[in-house]
Amino acid sequence: MTTPREIILLGSTGSIGTQAVDLVQRNPDRFRVVGIGAGGGNVELLAAQALQLGVAVVAVAHSSTVQDLQLAFYAEASRRGYATGDFPIPKILAGPEAISELATYPADVVLNGVDGSRGLAPTLAALRAGRTVALANKESLVAGGPLVRAAAAPGQLLPVDSEHTALAQCLRAGATDEVRRLVVTASGGPFRGRSRAELADVTPEQALAHPTWQMGPVITINSATLVNKGLEVIEAHELYQLPYDRIEVVVHPQSVLHSMVEFVDGSTIAQASPPDMRLPIALALGWPQRVADATPAVDWRTAHRWELAPLDEEAFPAVALAKAAGVAGRCRPAIYNAANEECVAAFIARRLPYLGIVDTIARVLDEAPQLSEPGTVEDVHAAEGWARRRAQEIIAAGAGPAPATDEE
Numbered sequence: 001m002t003t004p005r006e007i008i009l010l011g012s013t014g015s016i017g018t019q020a021v022d023l024v025q026r027n028p029d030r031f032r033v034v035g036i037g038a039g040g041g042n043v044e045l046l047a048a049q050a051l052q053l054g055v056a057v058v059a060v061a062h063s064s065t066v067q068d069l070q071l072a073f074y075a076e077a078s079r080r081g082y083a084t085g086d087f088p089i090p091k092i093l094a095g096p097e098a099i100s101e102l103a104t105y106p107a108d109v110v111l112n113g114v115d116g117s118r119g120l121a122p123t124l125a126a127l128r129a130g131r132t133v134a135l136a137n138k139e140s141l142v143a144g145g146p147l148v149r150a151a152a153a154p155g156q157l158l159p160v161d162s163e164h165t166a167l168a169q170c171l172r173a174g175a176t177d178e179v180r181r182l183v184v185t186a187s188g189g190p191f192r193g194r195s196r197a198e199l200a201d202v203t204p205e206q207a208l209a210h211p212t213w214q215m216g217p218v219i220t221i222n223s224a225t226l227v228n229k230g231l232e233v234i235e236a237h238e239l240y241q242l243p244y245d246r247i248e249v250v251v252h253p254q255s256v257l258h259s260m261v262e263f264v265d266g267s268t269i270a271q272a273s274p275p276d277m278r279l280p281i282a283l284a285l286g287w288p289q290r291v292a293d294a295t296p297a298v299d300w301r302t303a304h305r306w307e308l309a310p311l312d313e314e315a316f317p318a319v320a321l322a323k324a325a326g327v328a329g330r331c332r333p334a335i336y337n338a339a340n341e342e343c344v345a346a347f348i349a350r351r352l353p354y355l356g357i358v359d360t361i362a363r364v365l366d367e368a369p370q371l372s373e374p375g376t377v378e379d380v381h382a383a384e385g386w387a388r389r390r391a392q393e394i395i396a397a398g399a400g401p402a403p404a405t406d407e408e
């Protein structure tokens with residue numbers, strides 16, 4: 001009998017984090033959560049998770065939420081029928097460095113399920129502390145790819161993104177001479193099949209209705225613009241070091257084939273499973289062992305169809321834009337992502353129309369200064385700072401009217 005792996009969950013209250021908690025609770029013989037961290041936007045859930053999992057340490061990025069978190073611990077303890085003093089209050093880390101500090105606490109695996117490029121610093125902290133990192137936060141590799149690669153020893157970084165875990169399984173011995181290309185699948189999002197003109201008036205509510213996956217708001221909007229696939233092409237390049245002209249995107253609306261590797265002899269190996277992130281999370285936490293019944297498998301006894309089609313690059317130029325940024329390097333992937341993060345926030349707040357998202361990213365990239373490859377995280381922050389300011393200026397100057405709400 002082996003002892004359970006000790007896990008630290010960054011972003012425990014989010015979509016990835018809550019699915020990881022579910023998986024850990026169903027497999028107490030395999031995993032034990034020892035620390036959790038989040039922004040501080042949902043202290044009730046964070047306190048409930050802390051008591052439920054019996055963690056030793058909890059981190060919140062926003063120090064202003066510490067008092068609410070403490071109150072939430074007592075409320076949760078009383079709800080569970082504990083008398084004061086009957087339950088261990090975990091240590092609390094708070095502030096902008098808290099998540100990175102938590103990432104260095106003793107553990108077997110750190111799962112990074114924080115959203116956005118703010119996930120980069122904790123990824124680097126965990127790697128530099130020698131932790132194995134299960135990486136859902138793709139923005140770490142997009143914003144700081146060269147830094148993450150330099151910090152990661154072979155086998156230290158395990159992908160959680162569904163396409164990249166699929167590629168890892170298909171690649172077997174890694175990207176060797178026998179690999180011709182990586183084929184990354186895309187659901188196509190809720191607007192698949194529409195022309196650019198038909199995308200002008202789409203609303204945040206429509207963009208947030210992903211056809212196959214339940215995810216946090218930013219990645220869901222990114223799937224609707226295909227920016228998510230652009231980020232994933234850069235992520236695949238950073239993880240597997242294949243040139244961009246050997247990484248293809250193919251639309252597969254059912255999200256069952258999670259990606260493929262084509263080999264030089266004409267063979268293609270794909271990984272298939274119904275869309276459920278608990279499988280990639282389980283594989284990364286348990287790597288290289290699989291976790292039995294992590295998710296239901298494809299039902300091979302019922303008839304079903306899988307469709308595959310090329311991406312309409314005219315309606316959805318985000319992937320081509322990402323590839324160009326990736327080929328150019330020199331912080332342009334960080335600029336692409338940071339401009340997108342600003343645009344997504346503005347789209348959700350109805351300050352920017354849907355088409356304004358990728359149009360603004362393109363403009364920001366077009367106007368970006370010539371930079372070097374990032375040597376430090378501060379280099380990334382400087383490039384991002386410029387991109388965020390420029391995107392905000394373009395948005396404020398009016399990149400077109402925002403659509404009305406669905407109710408109006």
Ligand SMILES: NC(=O)C1=CN([C@@H]2O[C@H](COP(=O)(O)OP(=O)(O)OC[C@H]3O[C@@H](n4cnc5c(N)ncnc54)[C@H](OP(=O)(O)O)[C@@H]3O)[C@@H](O)[C@H]2O)C=CC1
Nearest residue numbers: 011013014015016038039040041061114115136137215216
């Ligand atoms: N969801 C999915 O199925 C998939 C997600 N991913 C990637 O995983 C990452 C997480 O996505 P998802 O779970 O959907 O996102 P969510 O928005 O659901 O969750 C984000 C998490 O990050 C936390 N957070 C917010 N601000 C901070 C901060 N300043 N410091 C630390 N933590 C913070 C949130 O905490 P709080 O509740 O306090 O705000 C929450 O726990 C993203 O990079 C995404 O691209 C990749 C593949 C699939």
Ligand SMILES: CC(=O)[C@@H](O)[C@H](O)COP(=O)(O)O
Nearest residue numbers: 161162186187188189223228
């Ligand atoms: C589950 C996952 O890995 C997401 O990144 C997913 O790929 C999003 O779906 P799209 O293919 O629509 O971007």
Ligand SMILES: [Mn+2]
Nearest residue numbers: 161162163232
């Ligand atoms: Mn993905």
